[in-house]
Amino acid sequence: MIPFIDLLMVTISFLLITAVWSQMARLNADAQVPGPPREVEPDKIEPEKQLHIEMRTPDKFVLIWKQSGTVISTVDVPRKDNLVMKGNKKSIRYPELAQKIEAEWKTVGTHRDATDRKFDQAILHTDNETAYVYLIGVIDAIYQAHRPFNVAGKAEQLPAFNVTFAVN
Amino acid sequence: MTIHEPGRRLMHGVPLKFVQKRVSGGNHRSVVAGLSLTSMIDFLVVTVVFLLMTFSASGETPVNKNVRLPSAENALDMIDAPIVAITGSSVLVNGNPAGNTRAIEDSKRLQRIDELFNILKGQRELWKQTRPGKEFPGVVVLQIDQDVSAVVVKSVFQTSAFAGYPNVSFMIDRLPKTH
Numbered sequence: 001m002i003p004f005i006d007l008l009m010v011t012i013s014f015l016l017i018t019a020v021w022s023q024m025a026r027l028n029a030d031a032q033v034p035g036p037p038r039e040v041e042p043d044k045i046e047p048e049k050q051l052h053i054e055m056r057t058p059d060k061f062v063l064i065w066k067q068s069g070t071v072i073s074t075v076d077v078p079r080k081d082n083l084v085m086k087g088n089k090k091s092i093r094y095p096e097l098a099q100k101i102e103a104e105w106k107t108v109g110t111h112r113d114a115t116d117r118k119f120d121q122a123i124l125h126t127d128n129e130t131a132y133v134y135l136i137g138v139i140d141a142i143y144q145a146h147r148p149f150n151v152a153g154k155a156e157q158l159p160a161f162n163v164t165f166a167v168n
Numbered sequence: 169m170t171i172h173e174p175g176r177r178l179m180h181g182v183p184l185k186f187v188q189k190r191v192s193g194g195n196h197r198s199v200v201a202g203l204s205l206t207s208m209i210d211f212l213v214v215t216v217v218f219l220l221m222t223f224s225a226s227g228e229t230p231v232n233k234n235v236r237l238p239s240a241e242n243a244l245d246m247i248d249a250p251i252v253a254i255t256g257s258s259v260l261v262n263g264n265p266a267g268n269t270r271a272i273e274d275s276k277r278l279q280r281i282d283e284l285f286n287i288l289k290g291q292r293e294l295w296k297q298t299r300p301g302k303e304f305p306g307v308v309v310l311q312i313d314q315d316v317s318a319v320v321v322k323s324v325f326q327t328s329a330f331a332g333y334p335n336v337s338f339m340i341d342r343l344p345k346t347h
Contacts, residue, residue: 008212015219024231025243026309026337031329090314091239128276128319132312133238135321136340143242159242167278167322
């Protein structure tokens with residue numbers, strides 16, 4: 001009994017010392033930059049529909065579906081910054097934008113089947129003055145739309161969009 | 169001096185019966201408490217299970233104390249990648265200075281940060297040399313203060329992408345899911 005209790009005590013000490021209490025996480029956003037040159041040129045593929053989210057004015061977002069530069073549809077979403085202060089930390093929520101993006105994806109999105117390995121692309125455009133916390137609020141809203149995705153024969157819920165952050 | 173048998177001595181010299189009774193333990197509960205082993209082992213096992221479930225093998229990600237990270241719900245777990253922190257106007261790569269953003273803030277124009285570019289490029293080349301034949305993941309984590317302007321974020325983002333890190337992650341504080 002005593003060695004068993006000793007083992008539990010040592011295990012608890014080790015786990016407490018190495019425990020991670022912070023809730024750090026990440027939001028993914030890729031950059032569309034040219035890759036390294038390939039030896040064999042890939043076959044020409046049909047350009048897909050992409051959702052462009054314009055965040056350039058303080059009163060609205062503009063959602064634009066484009067396919068190879070051609071505008072398919074445009075929707076304005078009123079911008080309401082739900083700012084929450086917790087100490088000196090800010091967080092911004094855009095629930096209306098998240099709902100609208102999800103609705104748009106359900107009607108226009110291309111990759112909705114669980115067996116589809118590709119994801120729809122959302123591209124975020126913003127002006128130069130916007131604070132970083134607002135960008136995170138919009139990226140978080142884009143990632144709210146989820147779709148089933150087969151992983152080893154089991155359907156898991158993953159974000160419906162890949163997010164690209166446009167620097168122009 | 170005579171040798172006495174070991175035992176309680178405190179206040180034994182007081183010639184009052186009720187004091188004698190109290191100091192000798194009286195009719196009260198013993199000062200040596202018993203411990204239920206079953207309850208204690210249950211408690212220890214539950215604690216071990218909880219700590220094992222919350223255990224993270226990747227360790228704690230260092231966060232610069234001057235950086236106030238924004239919060240988000242739909243986040244992914246952290247990964248092992250170079251961390252580019254922007255605190256005030258300084259740029260740090262894994263805690264080491266890598267230029268500053270003063271020129272960008274003054275001009276309010278998108279610019280490449282040469283020092284950051286060279287450090288990231290150097291790290292990329294080192295990674296490729298140490299792991300020949302493996303595909304470079306090109307992931308970098310940006311640790312940016314909540315009030316930094318978009319032009320600075322874009323400049324760091326573009327510099328990282330051009331240095332060979334097109335998969336950029338923004339470090340945030342995870343919020344509990346509400347939907």
